[in-house]
Amino acid sequence: MYYGAPSDQDSSIVHIKFSEIDKKQETHKIFGKSVNNTKRHVWHFIDAEFQCSRLMMGLCEGEIGGWTVWPPHEHAKEKEEVYLYFNMGKAFAVQCVYDDIDKPYAVEMIKEGDLVTVPKGYHPNVCCPGGRISYIYCMVAKEAGKRDFMDLHFQKIYGEKF
Numbered sequence: 001m002y003y004g005a006p007s008d009q010d011s012s013i014v015h016i017k018f019s020e021i022d023k024k025q026e027t028h029k030i031f032g033k034s035v036n037n038t039k040r041h042v043w044h045f046i047d048a049e050f051q052c053s054r055l056m057m058g059l060c061e062g063e064i065g066g067w068t069v070w071p072p073h074e075h076a077k078e079k080e081e082v083y084l085y086f087n088m089g090k091a092f093a094v095q096c097v098y099d100d101i102d103k104p105y106a107v108e109m110i111k112e113g114d115l116v117t118v119p120k121g122y123h124p125n126v127c128c129p130g131g132r133i134s135y136i137y138c139m140v141a142k143e144a145g146k147r148d149f150m151d152l153h154f155q156k157i158y159g160e161k162f
Contacts, residue, residue, distance in 0.1 A: 005140045007053035016045050018059075038070040039063045040133075048148060054141040056149055061087075062133040067126045071158035074099070076120035078142060078151055083125075083135040088112040091131020097121045122155050 021027045021043050032038030039062075046057040056079075062068035075081070085093065092111050098104035099121045110116065110125070127133040141147050 005052070005054040007055075008144065009051065009053050011051045018043070021045055032067070032070060034063065036070075037063065037066045038068075039066060040068045044149060052147075053144045054147065056139040056141070056147050057137065059136055060134070062127060064132050065127055065129040066133070067124060068133045068135075069124045072096075072122035072124040072155040073152040074120065074122045074155075075139075075152055078146060079139045080120075080142070081118040081123070081137060081139045083116045083118070083137055085110055085112055085114045085116075085133070085135045087134040088127075088131060091128050091133075093125050093127045093131070093133045095123065095125045097123045 027044050027047065029042045029044070030039065031042060032040055041061045042058060043060075044056070044058040046052065046055050048056075060068050083095075088111065092109050095106065095108050095110045095116050096104055097106045097116075097118055101122075105121055108116070116123075125133060139149070
């Protein structure tokens with residue numbers, strides 16, 4: 001399997017500095033809650049405002065021992081996604097990918113440097129106690145111009161506001 005983000009737009013090379021993304025409220029979002037261990041920081045580097053056709057990209061950092069994709073969601077009709085895990089030290093995470101929770105496509109231990117592709121399915125993950133998940137996400141819209149990051153389909157049994 002391979003990923004691509006073909007574009008019919010011309011654009012220039014852009015150097016994106018994390019220090020600039022970090023200080024903007026519109027690009028640095030906080031999702032989840034500390035009370036249920038789902039709080040995480042998300043920095044959207046390449047969002048719907050960025051001049052491109054299909055690509056969305058950013059960074060996510062969870063709290064210690066926390067979930068970073070909660071509630072479980074999927075977006076297979078609209079997007080495909082890749083996670084590249086980094087800055088986890090000796091910690092490990094568990095990545096799940098499934099449409100049917102009783103018959104998962106994958107339930108894997110993830111460590112720093114691992115790459116996970118999510119072409120379809122719900123894809124929650126959680127880090128071990130004392131560790132923190134950090135990853136770069138790269139999403140590709142299947143249809144040019146359909147780059148709404150929050151166009152997600154939450155798993156009904158967990159709801160949107162867990």
